[in-house]
Amino acid sequence: MTAVTLSRAASGPVTRGAIDCDIHPGIPGIATLLPYMNEFWRDSFVRRGMDGFDMASYPPGAPIACRADWRPAAGKPGTDLAQLRRQALDGFGTSIAICNPLYGGQVAVSETMGAAICSAINDWIAAEWLDADPRLRASIVVPAQAPHLAVEEIERLAGDRRFVQILLPAAAELLYGKSYYWPIWTAAEKHGLPVGLHAGSMYRYAPTSNGWPSHYLHDYVSQSQTFEDQLLSLLSEGVFLRFPKLRLVLLESGVSWLPGFLWRSVKTWRGVRSEVPWVKRPPAEIIRERVRLTMQPFDVPADDPVAVADIIRQIDADEMLLFATDYPHWQFEGDRAIPPGIPRETLRRILRDNPLATYPRLQESIA
Amino acid sequence: MSKHVVAAVADLPPGSRKLVMVKGRPIAVFNIGGDFFGLMNRCPHQGGDLCAGELTGLVTADRPGEYRMSRPGEIIRCPWHGWEFDVRTGQSWCEPGRIRTKQYPVEVASGDALVKGPYIAETIPVAVEEEYVVVEV
Numbered sequence: 443m444t445a446v447t448l449s450r451a452a453s454g455p456v457t458r459g460a461i462d463c464d465i466h467p468g469i470p471g472i473a474t475l476l477p478y479m480n481e482f483w484r485d486s487f488v489r490r491g492m493d494g495f496d497m498a499s500y501p502p503g504a505p506i507a508c509r510a511d512w513r514p515a516a517g518k519p520g521t522d523l524a525q526l527r528r529q530a531l532d533g534f535g536t537s538i539a540i541c542n543p544l545y546g547g548q549v550a551v552s553e554t555m556g557a558a559i560c561s562a563i564n565d566w567i568a569a570e571w572l573d574a575d576p577r578l579r580a581s582i583v584v585p586a587q588a589p590h591l592a593v594e595e596i597e598r599l600a601g602d603r604r605f606v607q608i609l610l611p612a613a614a615e616l617l618y619g620k621s622y623y624w625p626i627w628t629a630a631e632k633h634g635l636p637v638g639l640h641a642g643s644m645y646r647y648a649p650t651s652n653g654w655p656s657h658y659l660h661d662y663v664s665q666s667q668t669f670e671d672q673l674l675s676l677l678s679e680g681v682f683l684r685f686p687k688l689r690l691v692l693l694e695s696g697v698s699w700l701p702g703f704l705w706r707s708v709k710t711w712r713g714v715r716s717e718v719p720w721v722k723r724p725p726a727e728i729i730r731e732r733v734r735l736t737m738q739p740f741d742v743p744a745d746d747p748v749a750v751a752d753i754i755r756q757i758d759a760d761e762m763l764l765f766a767t768d769y770p771h772w773q774f775e776g777d778r779a780i781p782p783g784i785p786r787e788t789l790r791r792i793l794r795d796n797p798l799a800t801y802p803r804l805q806e807s808i809a
Numbered sequence: 810m811s812k813h814v815v816a817a818v819a820d821l822p823p824g825s826r827k828l829v830m831v832k833g834r835p836i837a838v839f840n841i842g843g844d845f846f847g848l849m850n851r852c853p854h855q856g857g858d859l860c861a862g863e864l865t866g867l868v869t870a871d872r873p874g875e876y877r878m879s880r881p882g883e884i885i886r887c888p889w890h891g892w893e894f895d896v897r898t899g900q901s902w903c904e905p906g907r908i909r910t911k912q913y914p915v916e917v918a919s920g921d922a923l924v925k926g927p928y929i930a931e932t933i934p935v936a937v938e939e940e941y942v943v944v945e946v
Contacts, residue, residue: 680873712854712903713891719870719877724903 456789457765457779458535461797461804464640464693464736464766465530467571468502468520469495469545469563478562478569483555495546495559499611499642499661505772506662512770519770523574530769531577534779538797538804539769541567541580542609542640542693549611549644553588557595560585564599572604579804581609581638589625596626600633606803607636607691612668613643619672619679627685634802636689636734639672641665666699673729674707680720682728689800691734694768696741701756704729730759734800736766737792739773740781747783754784763792764800810945814930818917818940821845824882828860831946836913838942839864839896841883847913847944848885848899857889859910865893867902914945 469475472493476484487493496518500507508519512529520526531539547559560583567580582605584592592608599605608630616622618639630637648654650664651671669692676682676690707725715721721728742749757763767779780789798804815829815838826839828850835850837860850860866881884893884902893902899912920937923930928943935941 680870684873712901715903716868716893719868720873720875722870 457777457793459537460534460765460793462530462534462536462539462767462769463691463764463797463800464542464738465526465539465769466520466771467523467526467541467543467567468518468770469543469566470517470521472559475559475562475566478565479558483558483562495550497544497546497549497642498645500544500771504658506658507772508770509772509775512772523571526769527575530767531575534767534777536577536767537794537808538577538579540606540801541571541578542607542638543567543580543583544640544642545583547585548583548609549642550585550587553585553591556585556587557591560595561598564595564605568599568602568604576807579604579606579801581605581607582635583609584626586610586614586623586626587644589623593625593629596629596633596635600629600635603803603806605635606801607638609638609640609693611642611644612639612665612672612692612695613645613647613649615644615646617671617675617679619675619677619681621679624681624684627681627688631685631687634687636691636800638691638693639669639695641668641694643668665694666696669695670699670703673703673733677707677721677725677728678718680718682732683720683722689732689734691736691764691800693736693766694739694771695735696739697735697737697757697763698741698753700735701753704757730762734762734764734796736764736768738766738768738771738779742781742783745782747781750781750783751785754788760788760791761796761799763788764797765793812916812928812943812945814918814923814928814933814935814941815944816933816942818942821942824864826860826864828858829944831913831944834946835860836944836946837885838915838944839885840942841896844897845915845917845942846896847915848894848896849911849913851910852887852889852892852894853901853908853910854887854890854892857887857892859885859887859894862886862888864896867893916943916945917941918943 472487502518514522543563547556550556563583572578582599584595643649655661704726711725813831821840823840823842829836837848837850839846863886865884866878867884869877883896886893899910901908920935920939923935
């Protein structure tokens with residue numbers, strides 16, 4: 443143990459003024475989005491009776507999808523604006539919170555239907571959430587199934603500075619390093635928007651590298667493999683070199699898998715780097731510079747500040763971690779969004795400095 | 810420091826290398842186009858036998874998907890885990906500032922000069938009219 447001062451279990455007051463980088467307003471259903479669709483899609487969804495585009499990764503009724511005391515009296519998790527304000531914003535004293543809607547448009551098999559749902563969600567979030575509370579910001583949801591449509595959506599919304607990030611599911615139809623996705627990274631760089639990868643999948647493939655799991659336990663715990671794959675893909679295909687300003691945020695990744703992953707990447711790179719000569723620096727150095735991670739969940743033993751401090755020391759980058767509650771997902775009890783054991787100076791950065799540095803657009807509204 | 814005769818130049822032509830023992834140290838001696846270099850024959854990673862590694866060029870790129878080969882025969886790749894070292898400096902490619910193998914000065918001297926000393930040639934017979942590779946340890 444080093445001589446740094448570790449924070450104790452932190453509660454509401456500690457997070458006062460913090461920037462919450464991952465909250466989830468719920469989409470009640472397709473009916474909510476119809477006013478934000480064109481005539482064809484309004485007609486089509488109604489006539490074909492299509493609804494229930496909730497993500498398989500977060501079934502609305504599953505315990506993980508909503509903490510019991512955050513579950514609204516009626517409707518799906520996160521759908522009540524007044525409740526979200528009271529619990530997610532007032533409850534933690536949050537100054538700014540970034541809305542990351544998770545809904546089927548981002549994973550739909552139809553490119554055009556996916557794009558229609560994504561566009562409707564973005565306009566709905568802007569009109570009914572961002573307009574309603576100045577503390578809220580949002581990610582642009584895009585159909586990564588069709589990179590050209592994703593780019594159109596980014597171009598359509600980038601002028602609204604309350605959109606601070608591009609949101610993608612952690613697993614898509616291909617690994618994100620493939621050149622198929624490069625138009626999205628080009629648009630992200632052009633507009634200074636970080637790309638957030640959120641736990642979850644398009645489920646085009648089995649979510650594990652060995653096949654389909656039988657249980658939710660397996661599916662959820664194995665998510666960190668997906669994040670590792672995407673990081674390796676972006677790294678080894680040269681995306682970080684090709685797009686020098688691209689920033690990546692891993693949302694709901696669990697965080698503590700990172701040190702072992704970094705060590706293994708560096709060790710292997712030293713031996714085989716000549717097959718990827720565009721990876722010019724040790725992978726850990728590149729990842730520490732370009733990748734950020736939200737802090738809920740943070741997978742460590744309960745109430746073990748020494749273990750938390752060890753992980754923070756091993757990650758060895760004060761600027762990598764971002765405060766998040768993951769509201770209304772059930773990751774912690776009460777207001778204990780910050781695990782005990784984080785050095786005080788690091789905690790100060792996590793709560794505010796790091797989010798401001800990661801999302802340049804946030805700085806415009808607090809200056 | 811003392812100077813040790815380790816080979817006749819004629820026995821170590823360009824592109825070749827030789828493992829020698831000097832004062833109990835294993836040293837890999839390389840001839841790159843007529844220039845001679847000596848490296849401690851221990852990979853700083855886990856002690857692999859560098860002299861037994863693959864002698865190759867430097868692969869670099871300015872953008873993804875591009876492969877550029879330069880400096881043929883100037884990079885030695887450890888046979889154990891593939892770490893690359895610059896034969897001219899002993900520096901690793903991956904972390905040149907931190908990871909390197911010790912370099913020993915190597916020079917070429919004529920047999921004529923060697924006879925006058927102060928060179929040590931325990932195992933190499935020296936002829937006045939030949940040239941020799943000399944390692945300083």
